[in-house]
Amino acid sequence: MTDRRPTLDEVAKAAGVSRATASRAINGGLRVSPQAQRAVDTAVKRLGFVPNRAARALATSQHGSIALVISEPDELFLSDPFLTGVLRGVSGALEGIDLQLVLLIANRNRPAERMAQFLGGGHVDGAIITSLHRGDMMEDQVRGLLPTVFIGRPFDHEGLTYVDVDNDKGGQIATRVLIDAGRRHIGTVSGPSDMTASLDRIAGWRRALSEAGLSTDAIESGNFTIKGAEEATVRLLARFPETDGIFVASDTMAIGVNRAIAAAGRRVPQDIALVGFDNLGMADATTPRLTTINNPLLRMVESATKMLLERIARRDLPAEQVILTPTLVPGESV
């Protein structure tokens, strides 16, 4: 358990070169003679040398790691495929790159401020922040402190770099599908009001309805959870019994909406048509298959990661925003 790992010194000695040459050979091999390179390579292999990251970090003041911050104060903690998608995407984008992924999850006991303090502490080379809520105060804490890319537009996005899907447009597309299907009493089960994604989707829903001259009163928050959506739907149907279409702000919530509709003795899509949002696998889980809006999450995450890497390499890049376009995914719920 305590067999000391070989150091660069030992490699150099074994290869019959100086530590400096060994170091160069290991880091790209610039200005190293072929034979020295070979000698070092074999020595490295023979001894099983692995550079000590701490020492390297100390010497270069680069840590070889980035933080992934998930700000989720609720107990619920995104029982959504969203999180999984982000993890998978970031991890995938980091393949082949020698960067560690440090995971920071903010919650009640570990508030966002303390996260931010850690980020500012200079322990990582950069950060990707997602699932941000209003009041997290994360924005100011990282602005100018370290390279950061947000996934999902932050509330206070002045001078910040982020990638997002056009949630407003997505809401519009979804709602228009319902309108085009002849529905005239279209409600929405929205996400929590402290996230920009929720607000933007609501805005799109509202805009499409207004343009069509329809009422925008039927809105209830489902908090991005199954149970929350079920309860929201119950309230919605109580307030607006004539509802014949619902834009559900996430596919996960559609499960709850479906249940409430069934409990009310109504059918999808005959009585009430449904359009969801995300298409991250959950749409397959509903019967009938949900019509939904594709959220290009994986592309967003990959962009975010690439942008972060650029920003780590060149710290003077101006803030940049990337907005991807959502698309309709037909199903059988309209």
Add this chain to the structure above:
Amino acid sequence: MTDRRPTLDEVAKAAGVSRATASRAINGGLRVSPQAQRAVDTAVKRLGFVPNRAARALATSQHGSIALVISEPDELFLSDPFLTGVLRGVSGALEGIDLQLVLLIANRNRPAERMAQFLGGGHVDGAIITSLHRGDMMEDQVRGLLPTVFIGRPFDHEGLTYVDVDNDKGGQIATRVLIDAGRRHIGTVSGPSDMTASLDRIAGWRRALSEAGLSTDAIESGNFTIKGAEEATVRLLARFPETDGIFVASDTMAIGVNRAIAAAGRRVPQDIALVGFDNLGMADATTPRLTTINNPLLRMVESATKMLLERIARRDLPAEQVILTPTLVPGESV
């Protein structure tokens, strides 16, 4: 962006003490006079000093980080609440402890061996490994190399420390519920055969059936995914049309099972009774509410994290296994 962070030297100078004293004051304050402590404290606060982790790691040869390894070769990557639960649990158990969580996700491009190599490289103080598949070869790579706790029994568990739920017993409980409800043709939609959790649950199912003198032929693998489960159920019902009960090895898969049953024109529970496994939120997503087996995942994860911390503190602890007991969660699917 490049405003240098204060160093311990500067704190010491500001506090009018030596670097050593400043260091002691910051690390617990042992053998430090009250006034020196105060002086250092205020200096730290005033300068906004944050210890450099790399330097500290280099000096102490402790990295202040543990790895969470998720071994998921499939593209699917656990679209299951399981992963979320593990992340949340580990993150929660680390609260207040100054340990970073480094996330390692193995997949096709980044095979488990390379993970293991990293782990052996001495960049983290310990590791929690979960979602292990047969052939990952992770076991040998970490054995004796660094403190490690597995969540879910590894295949080759000789001398390894792990926590697990008693999957065999869970399978038995689930199957007995079906038997007690009068079902006599009980199949199972299982997980992938390269995970111990799958095999153990199958074993429990088989044992309960054998004891009751019932057939154990009706088994199909659903691979722990919704779609896989749907297809498995189609096959199962084709092979055994008389099936009147199914033990579904995960609640997530139950969604697919449900769909296949509905597509076959049969009803739950009247025609076919269902018992799932996990109770990690997904059971709420099915109609009727799924009868399932509680998987004490959060407790498992918390145990695993605590055990790891102990093992990091005392590297001579003998291997240890913790097996938690699953319990029945009544629903309306039986």
Add this chain to the structure above:
DNA sequence: CTGTTAGCGCATTCAC
């Protein structure tokens, strides 16, 4: 209780 002295392992000047 305190300060002085050495490293931890590596990258990187700078002469050669």
Add this chain to the structure above:
DNA sequence: GTGAATGCGCTAACAG
């Protein structure tokens, strides 16, 4: 192309 020297920021002996 190579090696000797220096420092990254911190902790840990040691002597006082």
